[in-house]
Amino acid sequence: MPLRDDRSHRTYEALRQEFPGKFDLVDISKWKPLSKSELLLAHTRSFVEALFDSKKSREKVIECFELYDSSGKPNRYNPSLAKKDLAEMVEDILLQGRGTAFSMKEALTEGISFFLGGGMHHAMADGGRGFCLINDLVIGIRKLQEENLVKKAWIIDIDAHKGDGTAALTCDDNSIKTLSIHMEKGWPLDIGSGEGPWRIPSDVDIPIPVKGEVQYLDKLEKGLTELREIHSEHINFAVVVAGADPYEKDALPSSNKIRLSLEQMLERDKLVYHFLKSRGIPQCWVMAGGYGPDSWQVYTQFISYLMREAE
Ligand SMILES: [Zn+2]
Secondary structure (H helix, E strand, O other): OOOOOOHHHHHHHHHHHHOOOOOOOOOOOOOOOOOHHHHOOOOOHHHHHHHOOHHHHHHHHHHHHOOEOOOOOEOOOOOOOOOOOHHHHHHHHHHHHHHHHHHHHHHHHHOEEEEOOOOOOOOEOOEOEOOEOOOHHHHHHHHHHHOOOOOEEEEEEOOOOOOHHHHHHHOOOOOEEEEEEEEOOOOOOOHHHOOOHHHOOOOEEEEEOOOOHHHHHHHHHHHHHHHHHHHOOOEEEEEEEOOOOOEOOOOOHHHOOOOEOHHHHHHHHHHHHHHHHOOOOOEEEEOOOOOOOOHHHHHHHHHHHHHHHHO
Protein backbone atom coordinates (compact mmCIF):
# COMPACT_ATOMS: atom_id res chain seq x y z
CA MET A 1 0.00 0.00 0.00
CA PRO A 2 2.21 2.80 -1.24
CA LEU A 3 0.39 5.46 0.72
CA ARG A 4 0.90 3.92 4.11
CA ASP A 5 4.48 2.80 4.26
CA ASP A 6 7.90 4.31 3.99
CA ARG A 7 9.52 1.79 1.67
CA SER A 8 10.21 4.35 -1.08
CA HIS A 9 11.93 6.58 1.43
CA ARG A 10 14.02 3.75 2.89
CA THR A 11 14.99 2.52 -0.55
CA TYR A 12 16.02 6.00 -1.60
CA GLU A 13 18.04 6.60 1.59
CA ALA A 14 19.83 3.25 1.34
CA LEU A 15 20.77 3.88 -2.29
CA ARG A 16 21.90 7.41 -1.59
CA GLN A 17 24.28 6.09 1.05
CA GLU A 18 25.60 3.35 -1.17
CA PHE A 19 26.05 5.61 -4.21
CA PRO A 20 26.80 9.12 -2.93
CA GLY A 21 25.99 11.86 -5.40
CA LYS A 22 24.34 9.50 -7.88
CA PHE A 23 20.72 10.15 -6.97
CA ASP A 24 18.77 13.39 -7.26
CA LEU A 25 15.21 13.92 -6.20
CA VAL A 26 12.83 14.92 -9.00
CA ASP A 27 11.01 18.18 -8.33
CA ILE A 28 7.35 17.27 -8.55
CA SER A 29 5.99 20.63 -7.40
CA LYS A 30 4.89 21.42 -10.95
CA TRP A 31 3.33 18.03 -11.58
CA LYS A 32 -0.39 17.86 -12.14
CA PRO A 33 -2.52 14.93 -11.04
CA LEU A 34 -3.79 12.75 -13.89
CA SER A 35 -6.61 14.50 -15.71
CA LYS A 36 -10.09 13.23 -16.55
CA SER A 37 -9.18 12.60 -20.17
CA GLU A 38 -6.12 10.61 -19.11
CA LEU A 39 -8.14 8.52 -16.66
CA LEU A 40 -10.64 7.79 -19.41
CA LEU A 41 -7.90 5.89 -21.24
CA ALA A 42 -8.57 3.04 -18.81
CA HIS A 43 -11.71 3.86 -16.83
CA THR A 44 -15.42 4.37 -17.39
CA ARG A 45 -16.86 7.86 -17.50
CA SER A 46 -19.06 7.32 -14.44
CA PHE A 47 -16.09 6.22 -12.33
CA VAL A 48 -13.90 9.08 -13.54
CA GLU A 49 -16.65 11.62 -12.81
CA ALA A 50 -17.04 10.14 -9.32
CA LEU A 51 -13.34 10.66 -8.58
CA PHE A 52 -13.80 14.38 -9.18
CA ASP A 53 -16.88 14.63 -6.93
CA SER A 54 -15.79 15.08 -3.32
CA LYS A 55 -18.61 13.00 -1.82
CA LYS A 56 -18.52 10.17 -4.32
CA SER A 57 -14.74 10.03 -4.35
CA ARG A 58 -14.70 9.31 -0.59
CA GLU A 59 -16.94 6.30 -1.26
CA LYS A 60 -14.64 5.11 -4.02
CA VAL A 61 -11.62 5.29 -1.71
CA ILE A 62 -13.48 3.46 1.07
CA GLU A 63 -14.44 0.68 -1.35
CA CYS A 64 -10.97 0.38 -2.80
CA PHE A 65 -9.12 0.28 0.52
CA GLU A 66 -11.89 -1.69 2.27
CA LEU A 67 -11.91 0.86 5.06
CA TYR A 68 -15.18 -0.40 6.52
CA ASP A 69 -16.23 -4.03 6.92
CA SER A 70 -19.62 -5.43 5.90
CA SER A 71 -21.13 -4.48 9.27
CA GLY A 72 -20.08 -0.86 8.79
CA LYS A 73 -17.21 -0.90 11.31
CA PRO A 74 -13.89 0.75 10.40
CA ASN A 75 -11.39 -1.79 9.07
CA ARG A 76 -7.64 -0.98 9.11
CA TYR A 77 -8.78 2.61 9.45
CA ASN A 78 -9.40 4.99 12.30
CA PRO A 79 -11.20 8.07 11.00
CA SER A 80 -10.11 10.13 14.04
CA LEU A 81 -6.43 9.33 13.42
CA ALA A 82 -6.50 9.81 9.66
CA LYS A 83 -3.91 12.38 8.60
CA LYS A 84 -5.72 13.22 5.40
CA ASP A 85 -9.23 13.59 4.21
CA LEU A 86 -10.14 10.67 1.95
CA ALA A 87 -10.84 13.02 -0.95
CA GLU A 88 -7.29 14.36 -0.61
CA MET A 89 -6.03 10.82 -0.94
CA VAL A 90 -7.53 10.73 -4.42
CA GLU A 91 -5.40 13.66 -5.46
CA ASP A 92 -2.29 11.95 -4.05
CA ILE A 93 -3.07 8.81 -6.01
CA LEU A 94 -3.65 10.77 -9.21
CA LEU A 95 -0.30 12.44 -8.63
CA GLN A 96 1.28 9.04 -8.20
CA GLY A 97 -0.26 8.08 -11.54
CA ARG A 98 1.55 11.09 -13.00
CA GLY A 99 4.74 9.63 -11.54
CA THR A 100 4.22 6.37 -13.38
CA ALA A 101 3.57 8.23 -16.64
CA PHE A 102 6.70 10.35 -16.11
CA SER A 103 8.80 7.31 -15.36
CA MET A 104 7.55 5.49 -18.47
CA LYS A 105 8.80 8.37 -20.58
CA GLU A 106 12.15 8.27 -18.80
CA ALA A 107 12.42 4.59 -19.68
CA LEU A 108 11.93 5.41 -23.35
CA THR A 109 14.89 7.78 -23.38
CA GLU A 110 17.12 6.02 -20.83
CA GLY A 111 16.36 2.37 -21.63
CA ILE A 112 15.30 1.67 -18.06
CA SER A 113 13.61 3.51 -15.20
CA PHE A 114 12.51 2.46 -11.73
CA PHE A 115 9.69 4.47 -10.17
CA LEU A 116 9.54 4.25 -6.37
CA GLY A 117 5.75 4.11 -6.48
CA GLY A 118 2.93 3.04 -8.79
CA GLY A 119 1.81 -0.36 -9.99
CA MET A 120 -1.90 -0.25 -9.19
CA HIS A 121 -2.69 -3.42 -11.07
CA HIS A 122 -5.98 -4.43 -9.43
CA ALA A 123 -7.98 -1.37 -10.53
CA MET A 124 -10.77 -2.24 -12.97
CA ALA A 125 -12.49 -0.06 -15.58
CA ASP A 126 -15.34 0.90 -13.28
CA GLY A 127 -13.57 1.20 -9.95
CA GLY A 128 -10.62 0.56 -7.70
CA ARG A 129 -10.01 -2.50 -5.57
CA GLY A 130 -7.29 -4.17 -3.57
CA PHE A 131 -5.62 -0.86 -2.56
CA CYS A 132 -5.44 0.17 -6.25
CA LEU A 133 -7.73 3.07 -7.10
CA ILE A 134 -6.70 3.64 -10.72
CA ASN A 135 -4.76 1.54 -13.20
CA ASP A 136 -1.71 3.72 -13.74
CA LEU A 137 -0.09 0.98 -15.88
CA VAL A 138 -2.69 0.90 -18.64
CA ILE A 139 -3.21 4.68 -18.52
CA GLY A 140 0.53 5.34 -18.90
CA ILE A 141 1.00 2.97 -21.82
CA ARG A 142 -2.05 4.28 -23.67
CA LYS A 143 -0.77 7.83 -23.25
CA LEU A 144 2.49 6.83 -24.93
CA GLN A 145 0.54 5.11 -27.67
CA GLU A 146 -1.52 8.27 -28.23
CA GLU A 147 1.73 10.18 -28.64
CA ASN A 148 2.95 7.55 -31.13
CA LEU A 149 5.93 6.76 -28.91
CA VAL A 150 4.90 3.18 -28.26
CA LYS A 151 3.27 0.73 -30.62
CA LYS A 152 2.79 -2.41 -28.60
CA ALA A 153 3.75 -3.07 -25.00
CA TRP A 154 4.15 -5.88 -22.52
CA ILE A 155 3.09 -5.63 -18.91
CA ILE A 156 5.12 -8.17 -16.95
CA ASP A 157 3.58 -8.55 -13.51
CA ILE A 158 5.74 -10.28 -10.89
CA ASP A 159 3.77 -9.13 -7.84
CA ALA A 160 2.50 -11.98 -5.60
CA HIS A 161 -1.10 -11.21 -6.58
CA LYS A 162 -2.52 -11.68 -10.05
CA GLY A 163 -2.55 -8.54 -12.20
CA ASP A 164 -6.27 -8.93 -12.61
CA GLY A 165 -7.27 -5.33 -13.34
CA THR A 166 -4.61 -5.07 -16.00
CA ALA A 167 -5.73 -8.35 -17.61
CA ALA A 168 -9.39 -7.27 -17.59
CA LEU A 169 -8.64 -3.82 -19.02
CA THR A 170 -6.50 -5.14 -21.85
CA CYS A 171 -8.22 -8.42 -22.76
CA ASP A 172 -9.64 -6.87 -25.96
CA ASP A 173 -6.61 -4.70 -26.65
CA ASN A 174 -4.17 -6.41 -28.97
CA SER A 175 -1.60 -3.67 -28.41
CA ILE A 176 -0.93 -4.56 -24.75
CA LYS A 177 0.06 -8.10 -23.83
CA THR A 178 0.20 -9.24 -20.23
CA LEU A 179 2.10 -11.82 -18.22
CA SER A 180 1.34 -12.44 -14.57
CA ILE A 181 3.16 -14.83 -12.22
CA HIS A 182 1.32 -15.06 -8.94
CA MET A 183 0.00 -17.18 -6.07
CA GLU A 184 -2.22 -19.92 -7.46
CA LYS A 185 -4.61 -19.58 -4.52
CA GLY A 186 -5.55 -16.66 -2.31
CA TRP A 187 -6.95 -13.25 -3.16
CA PRO A 188 -8.19 -12.47 -5.83
CA LEU A 189 -8.34 -16.09 -7.03
CA ASP A 190 -9.75 -17.84 -3.95
CA ILE A 191 -13.24 -19.33 -3.97
CA GLY A 192 -14.48 -16.58 -1.66
CA SER A 193 -13.72 -13.99 -4.34
CA GLY A 194 -16.59 -15.37 -6.45
CA GLU A 195 -16.89 -14.81 -10.17
CA GLY A 196 -15.96 -11.54 -11.79
CA PRO A 197 -13.56 -9.79 -14.14
CA TRP A 198 -10.66 -10.78 -11.82
CA ARG A 199 -10.93 -14.25 -13.42
CA ILE A 200 -10.16 -12.90 -16.91
CA PRO A 201 -6.85 -14.50 -17.89
CA SER A 202 -3.67 -12.61 -18.70
CA ASP A 203 -2.08 -13.49 -22.05
CA VAL A 204 0.34 -15.62 -20.06
CA ASP A 205 -0.65 -16.66 -16.54
CA ILE A 206 1.77 -18.53 -14.30
CA PRO A 207 0.12 -19.75 -11.10
CA ILE A 208 2.58 -20.77 -8.36
CA PRO A 209 1.26 -23.37 -5.91
CA VAL A 210 1.96 -23.27 -2.19
CA LYS A 211 5.51 -24.53 -1.58
CA GLY A 212 6.23 -24.02 -5.29
CA GLU A 213 9.13 -21.61 -4.70
CA VAL A 214 11.78 -23.96 -6.12
CA GLN A 215 10.08 -23.93 -9.52
CA TYR A 216 9.40 -20.19 -9.51
CA LEU A 217 12.37 -19.04 -11.60
CA ASP A 218 12.06 -21.87 -14.14
CA LYS A 219 8.38 -21.16 -14.60
CA LEU A 220 9.01 -17.44 -14.98
CA GLU A 221 11.65 -18.11 -17.60
CA LYS A 222 9.30 -20.41 -19.54
CA GLY A 223 6.53 -17.80 -19.28
CA LEU A 224 8.78 -15.09 -20.68
CA THR A 225 9.72 -17.39 -23.56
CA GLU A 226 6.05 -17.98 -24.25
CA LEU A 227 5.38 -14.24 -24.21
CA ARG A 228 8.22 -13.73 -26.67
CA GLU A 229 7.16 -16.53 -28.98
CA ILE A 230 3.48 -15.69 -29.12
CA HIS A 231 3.24 -11.97 -28.47
CA SER A 232 6.41 -10.23 -29.53
CA GLU A 233 5.46 -8.63 -32.83
CA HIS A 234 6.04 -4.86 -32.80
CA ILE A 235 6.66 -4.78 -29.04
CA ASN A 236 8.71 -1.69 -28.26
CA PHE A 237 8.03 -1.07 -24.59
CA ALA A 238 7.60 -3.00 -21.34
CA VAL A 239 6.37 -2.21 -17.86
CA VAL A 240 7.43 -4.45 -14.98
CA VAL A 241 5.05 -4.56 -12.02
CA ALA A 242 7.75 -5.44 -9.54
CA GLY A 243 5.86 -6.18 -6.34
CA ALA A 244 8.12 -7.12 -3.43
CA ASP A 245 5.35 -9.13 -1.79
CA PRO A 246 6.53 -12.60 -2.93
CA TYR A 247 9.43 -12.00 -0.47
CA GLU A 248 9.38 -14.38 2.51
CA LYS A 249 9.58 -11.45 4.93
CA ASP A 250 6.60 -9.64 3.44
CA ALA A 251 4.17 -8.74 6.20
CA LEU A 252 0.83 -8.95 4.38
CA PRO A 253 -0.98 -12.18 5.33
CA SER A 254 -2.67 -12.34 1.91
CA SER A 255 0.69 -12.55 0.14
CA ASN A 256 2.19 -15.37 2.21
CA LYS A 257 1.46 -18.17 -0.25
CA ILE A 258 4.70 -17.38 -2.07
CA ARG A 259 7.81 -17.07 0.06
CA LEU A 260 10.88 -16.36 -2.02
CA SER A 261 14.21 -15.63 -0.34
CA LEU A 262 15.95 -12.32 -0.87
CA GLU A 263 18.39 -14.07 -3.24
CA GLN A 264 15.52 -15.55 -5.24
CA MET A 265 13.92 -12.11 -5.46
CA LEU A 266 17.09 -10.73 -7.01
CA GLU A 267 17.28 -13.64 -9.46
CA ARG A 268 13.66 -12.94 -10.39
CA ASP A 269 14.39 -9.29 -11.11
CA LYS A 270 17.59 -10.03 -13.02
CA LEU A 271 15.81 -12.60 -15.17
CA VAL A 272 13.17 -10.10 -16.29
CA TYR A 273 15.66 -7.26 -16.65
CA HIS A 274 18.05 -9.21 -18.90
CA PHE A 275 15.21 -10.73 -20.88
CA LEU A 276 14.11 -7.22 -21.88
CA LYS A 277 17.55 -5.65 -22.11
CA SER A 278 18.90 -8.35 -24.43
CA ARG A 279 16.03 -7.53 -26.80
CA GLY A 280 16.58 -3.78 -26.63
CA ILE A 281 13.12 -3.19 -25.17
CA PRO A 282 12.84 -0.07 -22.96
CA GLN A 283 11.61 -1.08 -19.51
CA CYS A 284 9.83 0.89 -16.80
CA TRP A 285 9.71 -0.73 -13.35
CA VAL A 286 7.14 0.19 -10.70
CA MET A 287 6.92 -0.84 -7.03
CA ALA A 288 3.41 -2.38 -6.77
CA GLY A 289 2.82 -4.43 -3.56
CA GLY A 290 5.35 -4.76 -0.77
CA TYR A 291 4.38 -4.65 2.88
CA GLY A 292 6.07 -4.34 6.25
CA PRO A 293 9.50 -3.21 7.45
CA ASP A 294 11.63 -5.35 5.10
CA SER A 295 10.22 -4.86 1.60
CA TRP A 296 12.65 -1.99 0.87
CA GLN A 297 15.47 -4.55 0.75
CA VAL A 298 14.00 -6.13 -2.36
CA TYR A 299 13.87 -2.88 -4.33
CA THR A 300 17.19 -1.65 -3.01
CA GLN A 301 19.19 -4.75 -3.91
CA PHE A 302 17.91 -4.73 -7.48
CA ILE A 303 18.47 -1.01 -8.11
CA SER A 304 21.88 -1.40 -6.52
CA TYR A 305 22.59 -4.26 -8.95
CA LEU A 306 21.56 -2.00 -11.86
CA MET A 307 23.82 0.77 -10.63
CA ARG A 308 26.84 -1.53 -10.32
CA GLU A 309 26.12 -2.99 -13.74
CA ALA A 310 26.05 0.48 -15.28
CA GLU A 311 29.41 1.46 -13.75
ZN1 LIG B 1 0.54 -7.84 -4.38
